[in-house]
Amino acid sequence: MTTTPTARWRKRAAVAATGAAVALVPLAAHAATIVTINYDAQGTSHIAKTNSDVALGPTTLRTDLDIDTGDFTGSLPLPGTSTEFKIAGFLPVKANVDFVEAAPLTGNINLTQTQAQVSSTATYYVKLSNIKVAGFPTFAGSKCQTKVPVTIPVGTRPDEGFDLINGGELVGTYTIGKFENCGINTPLINSLVPGSGNTVDITVTNGVIAE
Template sequence: MKKTGGRLRALALGLASTAAVVAATIPSPASAAPILNVTYDASGTAQIASTDSEIALGPSTLSTQLDYATGDFTGSMPLPGTTTRFEVIGFIPVTADVAFVEAAPVTGTLSAGQVGSRVDGVASYHIRLSNIKIVGFPTITGSHCRTINPVTIPISSPPEGGFDLFVGGTVNGEFSIGNFQNCGLNTWLINLLIPGSGNQVEIDIANARLS
């Protein structure tokens, strides 16, 4: 009986040791890097080079999910509709309603720079136009006039950084606008006037909130 009891105790100790080794090799859920949900207020402007006009962006809400270990984030920044005004050949006034329709999540990375943290990201939207008026007269455009391909807008902090995860900061970038489709008889005119490169965007991100 003593031998049997000793063998049972040895077996129990061996199983306990094995379990301890296995437990040590399995990552604990508590040790996983946290995902932070951070929401910001966002507003800014876009300067359209081809028409020498300005489009208001926002006010909006930027909602992000940040992997605290890698600095990678995804998010969403829906933009409200607005109106743009410009002049053709210097004196013919044109107005149009503009909508930015999200084509993909906002993605990017929050990283540490030499002075402070910085953000590098990409937003993607279809630009939709409606209610186009030339010299105050409405034109037939329809409700499906938009860019053929999504407009990719890179956004980054200034080179010196200056973005604070728990505060916010300013980001800017340069983007191109491609051709439009489904704009009725105005398609040729829109594609003559609006598409092009050298467009500038600046967005102020502020009032961070953890959720």
Template sequence: MVLGPGGLNADLDLATGAFTGDLVLPPTSGKFTVLGFLPVESKVEFAPVGKTTGTLSAGSVRSNSKVTIKLPSITVFGIPISSDAACGTSTPASIDLVSGPGFDPLTGGRLSGTYTIPALTGCGLFNDLVSGLTAGPDNAIELTLTPKTA
């Protein structure tokens, strides 16, 4: 999943390279197929749980964020199978992000990682089906951070 403009407002301790901050991930949509032919589409939202923590060391950023993932709208063949705003992960997902070498907080850069989507709850009549199709490991995420403007 590639996300558009996101943000990480962080307080960096220059002496240690440690930071804490607030990660903002924009809403997006996901498209996939089930059984190789059933088109499924979902709106995807991320709600932060606590602060993002990490380090900036030797030109590389490493961070960890916890988020609840919400799927407020899911369709199969364009037919809604869940439209409950409460549809989301039963526990927060843990997202680890890392930059390539040479990351400069004054100019920004790209962060990427993978995460596991926990089981879903609150997705209506088809909760177990939806959870079975979406929960699991190896979900990719990429962000481009830019410096905050005044």
């Protein structure tokens, strides 16, 4: 008997959740279809305008997956990080960076294919603090952040897949908007940071189905 890719993914989720014995037992028609899977996640974002990198994680990606439709919601809380770049090629700037979740992570895993494809969207406010130019603090305050949340779409590359348990690589490109509440440094920050063409690359591994 031939099984569809979706059926194979459902079976794989069942096995991981309840043990290898479940592999021989069809999922009951009344069984819940939502499976919570937690992954290890770590990556990097490249900020185009400053030509600098920002570390993302390590952290835990939490997903609540409907294995019938492939739709999921979740969260990807990112620990505080930092960035360094130079103004005019010589004046060093350092700043702490926080990504504050503004909405739940949403997305879909296309389980109808043998090689599953992921598309998702994360939304954060980007906050800057402890900004120093040439070692001198700029006193941007504690409320310096993007005026509106930054939407970051990420997904699998067209020629790569995502494994429900082993994970995979997620990539995307996004735009950073204008900042506000940065004191007298608001014009400087808005001339340096906002812009398009920023990239993100996150490796997701070690999927564990929550009990």
